[in-house]
Amino acid sequence: MNDKTKQIHARVTPQEKKRIAVNAKKCGLSVSEYIRQRCLGFAPREVPPQAYYDMCSKLEDALVLPEGEKTIPGILSELRETILLPGRDL
Secondary structure (H helix, E strand, O other): OOOOOOOOOOOOOHHHHHHHHHHHHHOOOOHHHHHHHHHOOOOOOOOOOHHHHHHHHHHHHHHHOOOOOOOHHHHHHHHHHHHHOOOOOO
16 A cells, blocks of 8 residues: 655755656656665665666676677676766667
């Protein structure tokens, strides 16, 4: 049963509202859930991009197969370039 019946209102600037919405989206949460978690002392984490999961799968395959196409250091380098280094938002 959803017993969330009370509301809290806060005024924010348009820039703050946009920033909150962007942060909530990065975490895969609604704005309400994001704000609720932040106010209750939680720090929601951003959902990793699909490239992270693709690289994890490649690493798992490399560990199982004796001679995969790429070595583990090569996969880790690709992971670093894809996930950690700055890129352009399209």
